[in-house]
Amino acid sequence: MSELVRIENLKVYYPIRTGFFNRVTDNIKAVDNISFTIESGQTYGLVGESGSGKTTIGKSLVGLEDPTSGKILFEGHEVTTNRQKKAINYNKDVQMVFQDSQSSLNPRKTIGEIIAEPLKNFGVPNFIGAGYDGERSFDQTKINERVLALLKIVGLPAQTVAQYPFQFSGGQRQRIGVARALATNPRLIVADEPVSALDLSVQAQVLNFMKKIQREYGISFLFISHDLGVVKYMTDNIAIMHNGRFVEMGTTNDIFNDAQHIYTKRLLSAIPSLDVSKRDEKRAYRKRIESEFTQNKGAYYQQDGLRDRAYDLEPITKTHYVALKKEGA
Amino acid sequence: MDGKLLEAENVSVDFRIDGQYQTAIHKINISIKHGEVVALVGESGSGKSTFAMSVMGLHNSDQTRVTGSIKLNDNELIGLSERQFDAYRGVSVGMIFQDPLSSLNPLMKIGDQIAEAITVHDKQSKKVKQRVQKLISDVGIVDVQRVSQQYPHELSGGMRQRVMIAIALANEPDLIIADEPTTALDATIQAQILDLIKEIQQKKNAGILLITHDLGVVAEMADTVTVMYAGQIVEQARVADLFNHPKHPYTRSLLRADPSEVNSGDELYAIPGTVPALKDMDHSKDLFLKRIPWLDKAEVEATVDEKLQKVSDEHYVRGNAWQNFEFLEDL
Numbered sequence: 001m002s003e004l005v006r007i008e009n010l011k012v013y014y015p016i017r018t019g020f021f022n023r024v025t026d027n028i029k030a031v032d033n034i035s036f037t038i039e040s041g042q043t044y045g046l047v048g049e050s051g052s053g054k055t056t057i058g059k060s061l062v063g064l065e066d067p068t069s070g071k072i073l074f075e076g077h078e079v080t081t082n083r084q085k086k087a088i089n090y091n092k093d094v095q096m097v098f099q100d101s102q103s104s105l106n107p108r109k110t111i112g113e114i115i116a117e118p119l120k121n122f123g124v125p126n127f128i129g130a131g132y133d134g135e136r137s138f139d140q141t142k143i144n145e146r147v148l149a150l151l152k153i154v155g156l157p158a159q160t161v162a163q164y165p166f167q168f169s170g171g172q173r174q175r176i177g178v179a180r181a182l183a184t185n186p187r188l189i190v191a192d193e194p195v196s197a198l199d200l201s202v203q204a205q206v207l208n209f210m211k212k213i214q215r216e217y218g219i220s221f222l223f224i225s226h227d228l229g230v231v232k233y234m235t236d237n238i239a240i241m242h243n244g245r246f247v248e249m250g251t252t253n254d255i256f257n258d259a260q261h262i263y264t265k266r267l268l269s270a271i272p273s274l275d276v277s278k279r280d281e282k283r284a285y286r287k288r289i290e291s292e293f294t295q296n297k298g299a300y301y302q303q304d305g306l307r308d309r310a311y312d313l314e315p316i317t318k319t320h321y322v323a324l325k326k327e328g329a
Numbered sequence: 330m331d332g333k334l335l336e337a338e339n340v341s342v343d344f345r346i347d348g349q350y351q352t353a354i355h356k357i358n359i360s361i362k363h364g365e366v367v368a369l370v371g372e373s374g375s376g377k378s379t380f381a382m383s384v385m386g387l388h389n390s391d392q393t394r395v396t397g398s399i400k401l402n403d404n405e406l407i408g409l410s411e412r413q414f415d416a417y418r419g420v421s422v423g424m425i426f427q428d429p430l431s432s433l434n435p436l437m438k439i440g441d442q443i444a445e446a447i448t449v450h451d452k453q454s455k456k457v458k459q460r461v462q463k464l465i466s467d468v469g470i471v472d473v474q475r476v477s478q479q480y481p482h483e484l485s486g487g488m489r490q491r492v493m494i495a496i497a498l499a500n501e502p503d504l505i506i507a508d509e510p511t512t513a514l515d516a517t518i519q520a521q522i523l524d525l526i527k528e529i530q531q532k533k534n535a536g537i538l539l540i541t542h543d544l545g546v547v548a549e550m551a552d553t554v555t556v557m558y559a560g561q562i563v564e565q566a567r568v569a570d571l572f573n574h575p576k577h578p579y580t581r582s583l584l585r586a587d588p589s590e591v592n593s594g595d596e597l598y599a600i601p602g603t604v605p606a607l608k609d610m611d612h613s614k615d616l617f618l619k620r621i622p623w624l625d626k627a628e629v630e631a632t633v634d635e636k637l638q639k640v641s642d643e644h645y646v647r648g649n650a651w652q653n654f655e656f657l658e659d660l
Binding site for chain 1: 373517519521523524527542545548569572573584590598599
C-alpha cells in the first residue's frame with residue numbers, strides 16, 4: 001500500500017478581530033494541529049459532530065480553505081498553497097462530492113454541461129481510471145463521448161444530458177455529483193456527508209456505487225460523516241474529531257471494537273441499535289458514559305479558554321492512537 | 330388508562346392537482362393508547378407527514394380532501410372547522426417538528442414564545458412565568474433564566490429542539506406528534522433528545538406518534554410500529570416482532586439496506602426502481618410489488634386485498650407477497 005496524501009500539523013485558524021483598530025485578539029482554532037495519512041485505494045473516515053472541523057480539513061485538501069500553517073503532501077509533492085497546487089496540476093487529482101446535491105449543481109445548466117465542465121478545464125483522459133496521466137484531449141466530440149460514458153457508469157440514461165438538476169431525485173442528483181467528480185480521473189475524492197440527505201434505499205445505491213468505483217479505479221476517499229453506521233461500513237481507517245483536534249485515530253476495527261477515549265465511547269454509545277431487546281441496557285450504558293464524560297473531563301482534556309482541548313495523540317498499538325494525558329503530566 | 334387515545338380509521342387524503350383529486354394516503358388505520366409510542370416509518374413520499382398533518386388539521390381544506398375517521402379521546406376530528414381545531418392544536422395535541430429554527434419565531438425571546446403557547450389557549454392563566462420556567466427545566470435545560478431571555482439563533486440545534494419540546498408540552502397534551510424530531514441533530518444530541526422524549530412519555534403518560542425514516546430510532550423508542558410505502562400501510566406490529574420477524578418485502582428490504590449491521594465487504598441491498606408518482610399510485614394493489622419484479626405476480630396479485638392480513642397476535646401484513654418472497658440474490 002502506498003501513501004497518497006499526507007497531512008502534517010495542519011492548522012486552520014479564523015482570527016477574531018475586536019476594538020477600534022480591528023486588531024486580532026484571538027483565534028478560533030477550527031483545525032488545531034492535525035496529522036494523518038490517506039493510503040491510495042483506501043477510504044479514510046473523518047467523524048465528529050457539527051463544528052468539530054471535519055469539513056474544514058476536507059476544504060483545505062481541495063483548496064477551498066487556506067491553511068494557517070502545516071503541510072499537505074500529495075505523493076510527496078507539497079500542495080499546501082494554491083500556487084503549489086497549480087504547479088503540479090493537483091486540482092484534477094482531487095475532487096469533491098458535497099452533501100447537498102441541490103445547491104452544488106448549477107440549476108441553470110444541463111447535466112451534460114455540468115459534467116463537461118471539468119473535462120473542458122482539464123481535458124479528456126484517454127480512458128477512465130484513477131490518476132491516469134497520459135495525453136488529454138480538448139476535442140468537443142471526445143468531451144461529449146466521455147460525458148455519456150460517465151453517465152453510464154453512474155447508471156443514468158443518455159437523455160439525461162439535456163435535462164436540468166431539478167428534474168432528478170436526490171439520489172440521482174448525488175450520482176450526477178459523483179459523475180462530475182469522476183470526470184478528471186481523480187486519485188482522491190473528498191466526500192462530505194454524501195448520503196446524509198438520502199433515504200435508506202437510495203443511500204445504499206450511492207454507497208455501493210462508491211465502493212464499486214473504488215474497486216475498479218483504485219480511487220481513495222476522504223469520507224466525512226457524522227453517521228457512524230455508514231462510516232463503519234465504508235472506511236478502512238477513522239479519525240474521531242472534537243473541537244478541531246483528533247481524540248482518537250486507528251483502523252475501523254480499532255475504533256469500533258477497542259475505543260479508548262471517552263469521547264469516542266460517547267459517540268459509539270449514541271448509535272441507535274436495531275436490537276430491540278437490549279435497548280434498556282444500552283440506555284443505561286449511555287447514561288453511564290455521559291456522566292463519566294461530564295465528570296471526568298480533566299482526564300481527557302486540557303482547558304483552553306472555555307473549550308476542551310484534547311491532548312496530543314499517543315500510539316497504543318502500531319495503528320491505534322489515542323489522545324490521553326501522559327503519565328505524570 | 331388503557332383506553333384508546335387516538336383512533337384513526339380508514340383515513341385517506343386526496344390532494345387536488347390540476348383539478349383532479351389524487352390519493353396521497355389510502356385507508357390508514359392507526360391507534361395509539363395513553364403512554365404508548367407508535368412509530369410511523371417509511372421513506373420520503375410514503376405519506377407519514379401527510380397523515381400527521383391530518384391529525385393536526387393542517388391540510389388546506391380547499392385543495393385537500395380528508396376522509397375516514399380520526400377520533401381523539403372519542404371526539405371526531407375530521408370535518409372540524411379551523412376554529413374548532415384550534416381547541417385541540419397545542420392543547421390536546423402537541424407537535425415537535427424536524428427543523429426547530431424555522432418553526433420558532435426568530436424575533437421572540439424563548440421565554441415569551443413558551444408563554445405564548447400557554448396564554449393563547451388560556452388568557453386568564455396565572456403564574457405563567459413560573460410555568461414557563463418549570464417547562465424549561467423539565468426539558469433538561471439547566472440555565473433556565475438565561476435561556477428564557479435568549480433568541481432562537483443564540484441556541485444550538487439540540488437546545489432549540491428542547492425548546493420546541495417545551496412548547497409542545499406547554500398545555501400538557503395527551504398526544505405528542507414528533508415528526509423527524511432528531512433528523513437534523515448529531516448522534517449524541519439525538520440520543521439525549523430521544524431519552525428526553527421517552528422520559529416525558531413515561532412521566533406524563535402521553536401517547537407519542539413518532540414519525541421517522543431511521544430504523545435505529547424506531548428500535549430505540551417504539552412500542553408498536555407502522556411501516557408505510559407509497560401511501561399504504563404495508564406492515565404493523567409490536568416493535569420486537571417487526572425487527573425479529575419482519576414479514577412484508579418492503580420491511581425486509583429496508584432492514585437489509587441498513588449499513589450498520591452489514592459487513593463492509595458485502596454489498597448493501599439497494600431496492601430496485603423508485604417510488605411511483607402520485608398519479609401512478611393504484612392503491613387497490615400492493616404498490617411495492619413493482620419494486621420486486623422477480624416475484625411471480627399471477628399468484629400474488631389475485632389475492633391482494635385492501636385489508637391487512639393478520640399473521641399473529643398484533644402483527645398485520647399487507648397482501649400475501651411475503652409468503653413466497655425471497656431476495657433475488659438469495660434465489
